[in-house]
Amino acid sequence: MSTIVIPPGRCLRTLPRALRPSTAPFSTSTHRSLPAPAKKKTGTFAPPKRGERTLKLKKRDVVRETRPPAPGERKAVRKRIVLSNTNALEPAGLVDLTADMAGAEEVRGRVVGIPGEVVDALRVVEGFKVGQGWAFFRRPAALMRNEVVELAREMEGVEQARGADERAVGSGVRDLGGQTLRKLVYGERGTGKSVLLLQAMATAFLRGWVVISIPEARDLYLGQTEYAPLPNTSPVQYTQNEYTAKLLAQIAKANRPVLSKLKLTHAHNLPIKIKPGLTLDAFAELGVNDPEIAWPVFQALWTELTAPAAEADAEGKAVAVPRPQILLAIDNVAPILRPTQYKTLDADGKLRPIHPQDFVLVKHFLDYFRGARTLPQGGLVLAATSGNETVKSDALSVGIAMAEARVANPENKQLKLGDFWNLYKEMDMRSLEAVMDVEALKLEGLSKAEARAVIEYWAGNGMVRSRVEEGFVGEKWTLAGGGVVGELEKAVVRMRF
Amino acid sequence: MPFIYTASFTETTLVKKALESFYGIGKDVSIRILARHYIHPLAKVGALPSQKLLDLTAELTGMKIENDKRRELRDNIQRLRDMGTYRGRRHVMGLPVRGQNTRSQINTARRLNMVQRKG
Incomplete structure (x- = not known):
């Protein structure tokens, strides 16, 4: 009877699985090495199951710390018209417009105030617009430019x-x-x-x-x-x-x-x-x-x-x-x-x-x-x-x-x-x-004289920092595209350097 | 609360939104209904006189909306299936009907494509 000698390493592998000794015998001690990293997923090859979502994003809770604005509140703020600035000075020598004065020669090119009761009426007919600079000055007044006097x-x-x-x-x-x-x-x-x-x-x-x-x-x-x-x-x-x-x-x-x-x-x-x-x-x-x-x-x-x-x-x-x-x-x-x-x-x-x-x-x-x-x-x-x-x-x-x-x-x-x-x-x-x-x-830019009158009125309200002189007026007039009054206001009153 | 067709709405609901809440009425249809009844697109339900609400209800009653519209949809799918078309089969299987890839995302098809589709 001949004996086949099998090397010990191989011999175990040839044994049926059930007879092989377990590689991890029972032990109460911890592993000495880290567990192998989980196998990386290489992509789904089947469509997701019914009702399953592929992209899961957690929604962040928005915590509101302030009271939400009441209905109409934001619009009221947007449409608010402020007609006076209590911090502005009372301009000296400002006269109010009267019925006879409107077409008179002496008001041509001068700034005149709008009387209180007319201001109220103009407010009602929405003559004042949001975005106009009424809020900078003491009270509503406007330049009687040529076109206005003629009208x-x-x-x-x-x-x-x-x-x-x-x-x-x-x-x-x-x-x-x-x-x-x-x-x-x-x-x-x-x-x-x-x-x-x-x-x-x-x-x-x-x-x-x-x-x-x-x-x-x-x-x-x-x-x-x-x-x-x-x-x-x-x-x-x-x-x-x-x-x-x-x-x-x-x-x-x-x-x-x-x-x-x-x-x-x-x-x-x-x-x-x-x-x-x-x-x-x-x-x-x-x-x-x-x-x-x-x-x-x-x-x-x-x-x-x-x-x-x-x-x-x-x-x-x-x-x-x-x-x-x-x-x-x-x-x-x-x-x-x-x-x-x-x-x-x-x-x-x-x-x-x-x-x-x-x-x-x-x-x-x-x-x-x-x-x-x-x-x-x-x-x-x-x-x-x-x-x-x-x-x-x-x-x-x-x-x-x-x-x-x-x-x-x-x-x-x-x-x-x-x-x-x-x-x-x-x-x-x-x-x-x-x-x-x-x-x-057609309305175009103001003349230099008109521009000066209006800048002087702004200065009278305390809203101009420099001295109103020929050079200053000329510079701002040019900056304002040739005396475009809205731009002039931006250049003189609104912009601060 | 003002009542239109089968539902009541809060006073502040836009009429346009209220109409579009019914299955089968979208933007195009709602804007036409509004034009026919001289209602501007920002009108609120609460601002409509009761006669206008009744007129709207009468108009909606004559239209194919809600369950009628859903039934039409189901009938269309059923017809495809009965004919034995590919589209009908895909509907039954809950898979995309129009040649989309099915490798990853077919959630819409999973959700919607079925013979007894809800809407």
Whole structure:
């Protein structure tokens, strides 16, 4: 019998698995070496199981330490208008604007204060804008620049024309033939377009005009205020009742000294009963309380303000009721000169933007602006463009270009659209008609003398650190792109080095 | 709380959001409904007169939304399956239908693709 000698190392390996001695016999002592690192995963080869997520991110808890702002709080802060700086000095020799002063030669190029009651009225019609520098100075005041004085003179002219017509009404003549001025204020950013509007409104308040202002035409364009179709209109016209109610509130409050002296003299077909002899401000407030009837009330108020009326005097003779002139002011006019963001479904079921002139309130303003209607007792329709071009209107640009061409070449009466616009490109003709023949008033930088006057006023408030001298004024005037007043304010008051 | 179709909403809910809360109404449809009823996109449910709410409810009642719309979806999948198409088979298996890779992420398909799809 032969024996096979198997080397001891190999011999164990040939034994069946169960008979081999265990490599890790039971032991209570700890391992002397670290355990082998876990095998790295080389990627999933099967899709994840149902309900299993591959990417697991733990969300971090946000701990809020402050109270969240109440509804409307942030907007109130954003829209807040501060009109005085109690730390500023009272500027010496600052006189207040008066009715007669506005067009007078001695205020040309001077800074004049805006009287308190006018400031209140201007606040109501939102004449002051966020971003203007009122908060730097003791109290609201503005430079009577050339354009403002000229405008005030034209307003005086309108009144004198009215004086002649009023007598005519007394003798039974119905046509007042008042003069309606229409102007489009334009110019670069910061040239003082909105402030010119504000000064025109201030003058109008002082002279006893009725001021109706749309402070931002954007509000009528954005599609963020309620609208409704006007019954029995074809093509469909729309009202913006809430906005109209807001406008009526503004008209009643700002013009109360004038409107409270005027009474209803005509019969109106309104859905509510009206006390006879109601004053016009109280009448306007009827529409404020009930936006559903805001538009009929606005129309009736407009009739009262424009239609010639007579009332019996103590001896029973018919006497013409004097009607105040009207200032219609629209700031940032571009948005209502292009299709709005309101949508309607046309006959084919397609969504189409509504044209601004299908909104009765906008059409009302634009009819006067383009001269389709005139104010019988005279007045001024003033629109200003905005320096920032978030909402552009091709019609407005063409209208301005045409107005400039008329100024450059007054003999050329018949301007061709083709010279200002590529006729193969679409143009909103309804909007263009509104601005095609309007008189445009371009605002540019201040003259050096005007710049000096305004810087001296700022220095009088204690807001200028250097001495106001020829060199300083010249430097800042140049820095401000040739006296652009908004830039001048930035360079002198806002920037500190 | 104002009631539209089958649900009531808080007063401060946007009408547009309220409409879009119903299955089968998205941005395009809601903006058309708003235009038809002369409601501006920022209108809140609480600001609508009751007649408008009734009109909206009447309009939604005539539309194929919510369960009807879900049933339509299920029927479409069922039809694919009954025809024995590849898309129908993939739906049954809960796998991507349109040729996507299945190596790693097919969570959407896992979640949605089934014959009795919920919506």
